[in-house]
Amino acid sequence: MSDKSPILIDLRFDRDSVLRALPEAFAGRQVIDLGDPANRERDLSEATYAVVWKPDPDLFRRANGLKAIFSGGAGVDHILSNYQLPDLPIVRFVDRSLTDRMSEWVVWQCLHHLRNGFTYAEQQRMRVWNEIAAQPEARDVTVGIMGLGVLGADAAAKLKIMGFRVIGWSRSKKEIDGVETFNAGGLDEFLGRTDILVGLLPLTDDTRGIYDRGLFSKLSRTGALGGPIFLNAGRGGSQNEGDLVGCLTDGTLKAASLDVFVNEPLGPDSPLWALPNVVVTPHAAASSEVRALFRHVEQQIERLESGEPLQFVVDRTSGY
Structure with missing residues (x-):
């Protein structure tokens, strides 16, 4: 029996991806995989660490010997908002692969709207050959990013490489090379200059x-794209979907690309599915790569057990 502390896995991910990653992870450490039916009634009090994504509601009562909780994704609201949590560190997943995927989705969607993706896709379906004469360049468009953590900063850098003008907003001012940033007091100015809101x-x-x-109505209406566009790959709970549908219908927003929703999966009766000016992706902008997640957890456990501080620990007061 290993003398390394046991680790608990409770991930509501694609099961095959977890099974492929587990044999290569946590060498010499006992792993309690709650995706295995044989472990569902098991005594969990021996587990010292937990890697979770939308875990069983009773998990933290049963696993009462934990020293740290590791989120299976960059977000932690799925833990903070739904459980009575013990007073111990919660660690976000920060990894190059996750960051790159998110930035790729943001760049992809900005280019889709810049290069008339909806119109050309419809022309293809209708077998119409018609070049759109007006074609703005990326340099003509200002992308405003709300949220300037690791993901936002990387998206800003990659959008700048593509030629977009990029500005950023966060509640407390951040400094990012080559990007003009605003804090809470500058929200209206930030919105008024934004053509594509991310x-x-x-x-x-x-x-x-x-x-x-109220927020959408403050976006720029004089930009090269003919109206403001909204992209959301952060959290579905941050968008008022009734207002969003209304704004996409009445022209307050020209278009949107949405990867996250208040309720997931998005219900089949949601009007967002059928709106011709909306791209819907199934919370896939930055899916966690399970092998990368487990490497991240191993590195953080190694730090903790060697007396170093954990990285990417959540501030429960701010919620991230």
Whole structure:
């Protein structure tokens, strides 16, 4: 029996991806995989660490010997908002692969809207050959990013490489090379200069429902794209979906690309599915790569057990 502390896995991910990653992870350490039916009634009091994504509601009562909780994704609202948590560190997943995927989705969607993706896709379906004469360049468009953590900063850097003008907003001012940034007091100025709004905010009490009609109505209406566009790959709870549908219908927003929703999966009766000016992706902008997640957890456990501080620990006061 290993003398390394046991680790608990409770991930509501694709089961095959977890099974492929586990044999290569946590060498010499006992792993309790709650995806295995044989472990569902097991005594969990011996587990010292837990890697979770939307875990069993009773997990933290049963696993009462934990020293740290590791989120299976960059977000932690799925833990903070749904459980009575013990007073111990909660660690976010920060990894190059996750960051790159998120930035790729943001760049992809910005280019889709810049290069008339909806119109050309419809022309293809209708077998119409028609070049759109007006074609703005990326340099003509200002992308405003709300949320300037690791993901937002990387998206900003990659959008700048593509030629977009990029500005950023966060509640407390951040410094990012080559990007003009705003804090809470500068929100209206930030919105008024934004042609494409990118939502990468964490979900907190302050950000729940922040993307509403009042906010959308403050976006730039004089930009090269003919109206403001909204992208959200942060958290679904940050958008007021009733307002969002209304704004996409009445022209307050020209278009949107949405990867996250208040309720997931998005219900088949949601009007967002059928709106011709909306891209819907199934919370796939930055899916966690399980092998990378487990490497991240191993590195953090190694730090903790060698007396070093954990990285990427969540501030429960701010919610991220």
